[in-house]
Amino acid sequence: QVQLVESGGGVVQPGRSLRLTCAASGFTFSSYGMHWVRQAPGKGLEWVTLIWYDGSRKYYADSVKGRFTISRDNSKNTQYLQMDSLRAEDTAVYYCASRNELLHAFDIWGQGTMVTVSS
Amino acid sequence: SYELIQPPSVSVSPGQTASITCSGDKLGDKYTCWYQQKPGQSPVLVIYRDSERPSGIPERFSGSNSGNTATLTISGTQAMDEADYYCQAWDSNTGVFGTGTKVTVL
Numbered sequence: 001q002v003q004l005v006e007s008g009g010g011v012v013q014p015g016r017s018l019r020l021t022c023a024a025s026g027f028t029f030s031s032y033g034m035h036w037v038r039q040a041p042g043k044g045l046e047w048v049t050l051i052w053y054d055g056s057r058k059y060y061a062d063s064v065k066g067r068f069t070i071s072r073d074n075s076k077n078t079q080y081l082q083m084d085s086l087r088a089e090d091t092a093v094y095y096c097a098s099r100n101e102l103l104h105a106f107d108i109w110g111q112g113t114m115v116t117v118s119s
Numbered sequence: 120s121y122e123l124i125q126p127p128s129v130s131v132s133p134g135q136t137a138s139i140t141c142s143g144d145k146l147g148d149k150y151t152c153w154y155q156q157k158p159g160q161s162p163v164l165v166i167y168r169d170s171e172r173p174s175g176i177p178e179r180f181s182g183s184n185s186g187n188t189a190t191l192t193i194s195g196t197q198a199m200d201e202a203d204y205y206c207q208a209w210d211s212n213t214g215v216f217g218t219g220t221k222v223t224v225l
Contacts, residue, residue: 035214045162045205047214059212095161105152105167112161
């Protein structure tokens with residue numbers, strides 16, 4: 001069964017850090033670029049970051065550049081999102097997603113994990 | 120930065136056709152896909168590469184893309200199609216989502 005499972009969300013104070021984890025199963029994780037997409041409460045989807053299949057390249061939305069770091073461990077079929085210097089506007093559901101290069105689209109999504117930045 | 124603009128809402132009667140537009144500069148030069156999202160759920164891919172349907176997506180969902188506008192069409196709309204819909208494209212290695220459209224089946 002193809003699956004992405006996020007974990008690590010929670011409530012954190014502004015300026016603090018949090019690390020999200022996304023565990024993959026049911027497909028060849030090491031062949032896919034992996035992404036994080038977020039959705040603030042009542043708002044639309046926002047692409048956050050991408051890491052290439054081998055971890056050699058990473059790309060970030062301007063809103064998180066310099067504060068968030070994406071990484072992956074292909075031996076564990078897992079990707080991570082290290083979020084530092086968190087702000088209230090980072091409050092959102094964070095989805096892990098896999099892009100299918102043939103489809104040019106996200107065909108696998110996790111269930112999401114909620115991050116709330118509040119004092 | 121690249122932007123994709125959608126109408127905030129579309130209303131449709133059951134059995135009728137709903138059309139959702141997605142506008143962006145030279146969008147027709149890029150592949151566009153569409154996602155359906157129901158409350159409390161993760162997005163689901165309904166159209167990829169402008170007009171292709173993933174397996175399991177009903178034939179009533181179709182797409183097109185030309186010039187500056189991509190369009191998602193739902194023919195014979197059913198109550199179960201009530202949801203938020205997002206277009207999405209790629210600008211270099213950056214993913215861009217549309218502003219989202221809420222489809223209401225009256």
